[in-house]
Amino acid sequence: MTKPGERRRRTFLRGHRAERMALLFLFLKGYRPLARRYAAAGGEVDLIVKRGDTIAFVEVKARSVMDDAQTAITAVKRQRFSRAARAWLSRHAWAADKTWRADAVFIAPGSFPRHLKAAFELEID
Template sequence: MLFSKIAEHLQRGQHGERLAAGYLRKHGLAILANNVRSRYGEIDLIAQDGDTVVFIEVRTRKAGNQVSAAASITPTKQRKWHNSAADYLQKQFGNNPPPCRFDAVCIEIDGRKADIQWLKGVM
């Protein structure tokens, strides 16, 4: 029972990341990378929006969940997200990083329907 619940959660997260990537592409962003890991944590998606590098946290929830997708981005998660982004920028651009932004894509799934909300500049 425990393993199927974990698998369901992981499958929902992966599905949400695919939905988010497609949604962002339709809105003009170029996806540069996904699931980028550092010693601080993981960045779900990294995209390019014009000259800006966008670090995207994807939160996927079943409809009716007690905690909304946006509310689930805790201060601890924000700190890990920021540190992972700083690590990525340093490795990719050295001391000359481009402008960057932190966005969240919050997805509520109700059966086969997905409600997607893109929050720009959340941090």
């Protein structure tokens, strides 16, 4: 039997490991980090990276099965994610003339990380 809070702690640590793995994976693909775990406006973006003239706001999903990771980004999550991305953009005027997109990196044990460019539409007005 696990102690109260132990499962939550393991999940938290697994998420942080997944973010580090995703960041390394993206770095090897030529992306450079701008922010990690950016939280604002009631939302959070796991990673914000830049490659060329593109800024990618990245959601990292780690699950025990890759297919579960790919279906884990809900409509509510996309709305909160977009709010945080808008907040980041409002604080970084230099990014106004760049291309923005919402990417996702899916991680599962025994599988190579999967990077999906433009995984969903950013709700930026």
